[in-house]
Amino acid sequence: MKTDAPGKGTPPRLLILDDEAMTGETIARIANFAGFEARHLTSSATFFDEVTRWQPDILAIDLIMPEMDGVTVMAELARRGSQARLIITSGGGSRILDAAGRSAREHGLDIVGVIAKPFSAVGLRELLHKALEMEGDLVEALPGKRTLPRQASVEDLEQALTLGQIRLAYQPKIRCRTGTLVGFEALARWQHPQLGAIPPDVFIPLAEAAGLIDRLTLQVTKQALDWLAELSSEETVRRVGQHVLQAISLSMNISARSLGNSELFDAILRLCRERGITPQRIVLELTETSAMQDATTSLDTLTRLRLQGFQLSIDDFGTGYSSMVQLVRLPFSEIKVDKQFVMTATDSEESRAVIRSVVELGRSLCLNTTAEGVEDQETLDYLDELKCDLAQGYLISRPLPPEEVLDWFTTRETQREERRLLAVEGLDLLDTPAEARFDRLTRLACRLFGVSTAFISLLDRDRQWFKSQQGLDLTETPRDIAFCRKTLERDELLAVPDTHEHPFLRDYPGVVGAPFIRFYAGRPLYLRSGEKVGTLCLVDPEPRTFGEEDAVLLDDLAGMVENELALSSTDGYDACTGLLNRTSFREQAEAACQLCQRLGLPMALVSARLEELPSVNKDFGRDTGDRQLRDLAALMSEHTEHADLTGRYRATEITALLMGADLARVNDIAKQLHLAVEHHNENQASDKARFMPSIRVAALPPGKGPFEQRLEEAWQLLG
Template identity: 85%
Template structure:
C-alpha cells in the first residue's frame, strides 16, 4: 500500500512516532488523533522498525536524539529498507542541525515533508501532518467515520469580532534577569469565537494583514492596552498593592510590517497616549526582524519619527531574519528580543546558547536592552543572568494573564520575593551589629567625594530601615514606611530626589519636615550575588542639589565597593592577625579605588611599612612575637593614617595605607609620622624584646590607564 492508498480507500492516514521521551510522543499522537489521524508512538528503535513493517504507517515522525540509534541512523536504515512513508523530523537540537538532518534524509532518497523544532506548536505540527497527507492544510473532512472539525475563521468573522469588541488582551510580564523585578508587560491579542472557540494569533493576524484589517486591529489593541495601563498605573492601584513600581511599568505592543507606511495609525496611538496622560517613553512598539527589513526606507522614516516622539522600539525574533547586523545599526531600535526558539532550547543546545550570547553582546555593544522570551526554567534564567541579559519573559515568570488576574499575581509574587529577600538579608548577619571600618570608610569617602553632609548604608528589614554605617546622621534606624530607601528598593535603578519639598511623594515625609530635614536624596540599591536587594547606599543633604550622569556613575562605583564587602563578609575580607584587609581584599579594592580615581581625575597616594626582620624574629622569639609585631605595626599605621581609604596587609610582612586624592607630600607626612611612632614604640619596649625593624615606602599614582598592580610596581620611593 502506498502512502496515498488511504485516500482512495477512505482510511485515516497512519502516523508512527519514534521519540524516547514518552510524554512528547504521547503529545504528538494526541494532536494527530484530534486532527483525524491514526497514531502510535514508540520509544525504542527496535520495536519501531518492526512496526514499520507490520503496521505500514503512511507518515513517520522521528526524533533525532535517542539513546539506542540516533535519528540519522534510523533514516539510513529506513532508506536501506526502501521505506516509502513520508517523513517528519523533530528535535530540540537547534535549527542548523535540523536543517542538516533534513538534507541528509533527502540525500538518502527519503520522502521528507519537513522538520519541526521542539518545543513545537500544535498548529505547526498539524500543518506538517496535513502536508504529509497531501491535503495542503485542509480539514480532514474527507475521511469517513470522522467528525467534521469546525470550519476555519474567515474575514467576515474577524470583521464582526472587531465590531463587537471580541478581541481581548492578555498581558505577559517582563522582569529583570538579575533581580526578578517587574518592569513591564507585553499586550497579546486573544480571540474567542462563540462557535469556533479560541482562534490563535498566528491565524487571525495573517488574516487581518491579508484583508486590510491589521491597522484597525492594532488600534483596537492600543486602545484597550492603554486604558489598562492607566488603571494599573494609578495611585489607587499603587495604594492597593502597597507599591509604586506599577506606576512606572512599560507596555509592549506588537506592530505589523503592513502598518509601517501608515503614519496616521501612529499619530492615532500618540494621540491616545496624550489623552490618557501616558508618556510615550513607557510604550515599546515591537516589530519582527523580518518585517522591519521589508521596506528599509519606509521603516527608517517611520521608526525615526516614533523615536522622536519618545516611543521605544524593539526588534522581535532577532536572529531569525536576514541582513540583521546592517539593518539593526541603521534603524533606531532601543531593544533586541532574542527569539524564543533559541531561548527554549538553551539548556540542550550549544548552538542556541551561542546565538543568545552573540545577541546579548551585540545589544550591549550598541547600548540596547536585550530581552529573552520563552524562558521556561530557572536554569535558563540563570544562564541569561550570567550573560548580563537585561530582561526576560516566559512561562517560568508567568503565562499571559487576563487583566483581572494581574494584581493578584503581582501581590503573591512580590510577597514571595520579599520573604526571599529578608532571608538573604538575615543570612548576612549584619543587622544590629557594631560599626565596622570596612563600611565606615566608604560612607566617609562618599561624603568627601560628593560634598554632602550625610552618607549612609541602610539595610531594609521587615518593618524598619537600619543603618549599618552612617556619617552625619544621629539616627540608628527609622520605620520602613517613611524610609526613602523603601521606595528605592521597589525598583532597580538609582533614585534621585533633587528637592524633597518639591516632590509630591516626599514633601510631607517626617524625615523632610523634621530632623534630619532631608532636602536632597540619592539612593542606589545594594545587591547580593543572587540579585537580592538588601539595602541602599545613600547621599543626603539639607539643601537641594543637582545630580548628573557622572555623579550617578560615581555612586554606582561606590555601591559596587559596598557590595563587594557584603559578598566577602568580615571574616573573609580581613586578615586574622592584624584585623586589616587581607591581601586579596586589599588588592581587589585598591583596583576599584584606582578605577574610581581615574574616573574622577584624582591622584592616589600610598604609604607602606615592611617588617624586614620578621622571619628572624619568628625564628628567634617565636611566631607569637612575630604576630604581635604585625599587630603593632598595623595599629601604628591606622593611628597615623586615620583618613586612609584603605588599610591592609598588602604582603606577608607589609602593611599599606591608600589615600584617594592625596599627593606625595601628604604621603611623606604620614610616612614621617609612622617613622616617629615606630621609634616611640621601640623606646617603650623592654630591652630583651624584639624591636620593630621597618622600612617605609611611599608612592603616588596619577589617574592614568593601567591596572593598580602594574602601575604601582615601579612607583615606590624609600623613605630616607
C-alpha cells in the same frame, strides 16, 4: 485535533514512520503503555494513505529512510495540510535534528519536539504527553470520525471587531538579574462563539490580507492603554503599595503593513497623551522580517516614532535574514531573542550559541535584550549568566487576563520579599558593631560627593538599619518612612535633587522635620544571587544637581560595598593584624586606582616595613614577631584613621592608601608614625625586642596602568 488524555474516552493516536522495524515496534510499545493507540510503518509508500485514512493525532518520523527522507516527508505533509503534531527522531546528530525542527516550523507544521537516537522511554513519554498538553485548535477525537472545524472568515473577523470579541492578555517581563517586574506584553486573543479560540497566527494574517490590520491595531491599543492607565493610577498604587507600577512598560505588536500609515501612529500618540502615558513607556514590536521588507519606509517611520519617545523592539530576532548593516541603520532600542532558541537552550548548543550572539550584539549596540519563551530556571540562570536584560515566559507567568494581573503581582511581590528578607538575615550583619571596611566607604562617599551624610542601610522587615553612617546620629528608622524602601522597589538608582519637588517624598517626616533632607541619591545593593538587601545613600540638607558622572561614581562605590557584602567579617583579612590581607588590599587598591584615574585624583601611600622581622622571629620567637606586627598595625591604623585602605601588603609591611592625597599629606603622617614608634619603644621593657620599621611614602599622580606597576615605578623614582 483535540485528543483525550490517556485513559479517558478514545485514546490518542500515534503513527510511526521508521524503516527500522525494531525501533518502530519499541516506540509503539512505549506509546501503548502510556495509553496511546500506536501503529508503525517502515515504508513511506503507504504512510500518506494511512495518515489520510486513520487521521493520527501525532506523527513520529525518522529523518533517515531509504525511499524518502524525513525532510521530504514533512514537506509533503505540509502540502497536504496535515494537522497532526510531529515528533522528529534521528541518529544524525543534534545539528541535523535542530535544522529539521526549524524546517518543519517553516512549513507550518505543528512540531512537538525532536529526540535523538538512541532515546530513553522516559524521554519519549515526555514528548508524547507534551503533545497532549500543548494548546491548539483541535477537535474532539470521535470513534471513526475526525473532522476539522471551518476556518475563520473575513466576515467573522469584521464581526469580531464590531462586537469587541478580540481581547487582550498580558504577559509579564522581568529583569533576569533581580526578577523585578519591568513591564508586560499585550497579546491579542480571539474567542469565537462557535469556532472557539482562534490563534493570532491565523487572524493576524487574515486581518492583513483583508485590510483590517490598522483597525485591529487601534482597537487593541485603546484596550491596552486604558488598562495601563488604570494599573498605573494613584488609586492602584496606594492599594498595592508599589510605585513601580507607575513606571512599567507595555509592549504591543505592530504589523509591517502598518508602517506606511502615519495616521495610525499619530492616533496611538494621541491616545497616550489623553491617558497621561508617556510614549517612553510604550514598546512597539516588529518582527525582524517585517522590519526589513521596506527598509526606507521602516527607517522613516521608526525614526519618527523614536523622536516621539516610543521604544522600538525587533521581535523574533535570529529567525529572519536581515543584514547587519540594515539592523544598525534602524533605531531599535531592544532586541528580542526568538523563543524557538530560548525554549531549546537547555539541550541545544546551537540554540545557546545563537542566544549568546544576540545578547552580545545587543550589548555592543547599547540595546536591551529580551528573551521570550523562558520555561525553566536553568534557562533563566543561563540568560542571567550572559547578562541578558529581560525575560518573559511561562516560568514567570502565562499571559494573564487583565483582571488577574494585580493578584498575580501582589502574590509574587510577597514571595519575593520573603526571599529578600531571608537573604538579609543570611548576611549576619543586622545589629552588629561598626566595621572599618564599611565605614571607609561611607567616609569616601561623603568626601567625593561633598555631602553631609552617607550611609549603608539594610532593609529589614519593619525597619531600615544602618550598618555604616557618616553625619547621621541614628542606627535605624521605621521602614515605612525610609527613602530606601522606594529605592528598592526598582532596580535603578534613585536620585532626588530636591525632595520638596518630589511627589512622594516631599511629605516624608525626614523632609518636613529633622534631619530636613533636601537631596537624596540611593543605589540598591545586590547580592550575587540578585537579591536587593539595602542601599548606599547620599543625603544633604541642600538641593543638589546629580548628573550622569555622579551616577557612575555612586555605582562604582556601591560595587565596592557589594564586594564587602560578599565577604564575611573575616574573609579577605589578615589573621594576625586584622587588616586587609595582601590579595584583598591589591584588589581594592586596583579598584581605587581606576576610580581616581576616572576622577583625575592623585593617590598617596605610607608604608612601614619591619625589615628585622625574620631575625626577631628567630631570636625571640614567632609570638614576639606577631606582636610587633600587631603593634605596628595598631599604630598605622591610629595615625591613618581616614585612610581609604589599610592592609598587610607584604609579609613584613603595613601599607595605607589615601585617595585624593598628595605627598605632603603622607609625609606628615610618616612623621607622626615615626614619633609614635619611638614613644612605643620607650615604653617597652628593657628585655623586650624593640621594632624599628622602615617608613616610606609615595605619591601616584593620576594616570593609567595597574596599581602595582604604578606603585613600583613610584618607589623607583624615590630611589
